[in-house]
Amino acid sequence: MITIQIRRFHANRQPPEVVQAWEVEEGKTLLEVLGAIKNEKDPTLTFRSGCRSSVCGSCAVRVNGREVLACAYKPKEGDLVEPLRYGEVIKDLVTDQAPAFETLQRAGAWLEKADPEAVVTPEEEKRTEAQSDCILCHSCYSACPVLETNPAFLGPFALTRDWRYVADPREADPKGKIDAIQRDGVWDCTLCGECTAVCPQGIDPKNDILMLRTRSIQMGHMDPNMGSFGSFGLDF
Template structure:
């Protein structure tokens, strides 16, 4: 079986070029190891747990974000590094923005409330807690592709996790931090949801954050650019800020 790998290096003759390799492995991570050990020792990729838990082996297969350790490959598949991040070498990208975005959204417990949590409370934050920071959602996001200040799906999912955490006394700070270049900039395209290996739905999380923001007195700034027409109030009976 032949697979195509898009390689990149500032120090080698292959800069952003596709190379074809033969392998007998159908698991992508095993195939990468096979190529590195037996064919080309210069091939560079990242992995950790090899069981789909750490997220470090994320890359793109035929343009779609995948975990190498969980992906079965076919003949002539194209393997590429993740998008929206600086490429360090071959399939390894710089993920240092993770720490920056988490700090920017205040998505952690600054001040702890001593409170007993029920199983219901734990269940509310359980799914978002499963994020492995693989950056698949970040790579697939069309908004970040044009706006490098956008907080991105995983940062906003993490924000929701800590807003819903009853132990967190600083939830208002998180809500405030996600208003600019955050929840209102998302196009709700679902690209992030489709590629999440943990089954998290960042689109739904962002919609929930929008509702929470409105309940806390924030408004969608994009609404100011909408032109409802001069007869909007007459045609639709006026606007009720408290709902229909």
């Protein structure tokens, strides 16, 4: 047996947030452990789950400050389990995921103006194959440190999906998508790679953002910070 901790939240409880320790069976997945706690010890424990096979992404949580899928992760002694970040906690490990989905809308991260004459070659399809495997777990969104200081930042969840459609030859207006991500978007990323590290599907948002920057320059945009660096150099 091992002991893990779970950060819990209930708006009607005083205090509303507590950390509870539980003795659980070693070798089980975190989702199995959460289910056992709920079924055998505390039926009020609340968490999300779906496919139980790393396909739906609904069971994503944070363990020791790192995003994981509960159905794939096996707890270790002393682990601290918490909800994902940047969404209001509804109860325990369940958060409101609306803020992440709103970034997709602001970025226009979908095939908006399809060219009926466009033909997608196997090579072009392979270019965005990984991005198409996104399971909407929001791990990359939760892992992004930029959102701590700039809540308006589009974040890796939206930007990597935006690259998916900017690179799609069927999109008749890729420049419109590029224009939409210039503010609080592609240039605000610090390229820390936290999003890439936590993606359970092996998607690389950091690289996708670099590709979006390259495409932005090709379409006449530039990093707004470059002017500041230039001025600094002249003043110096």
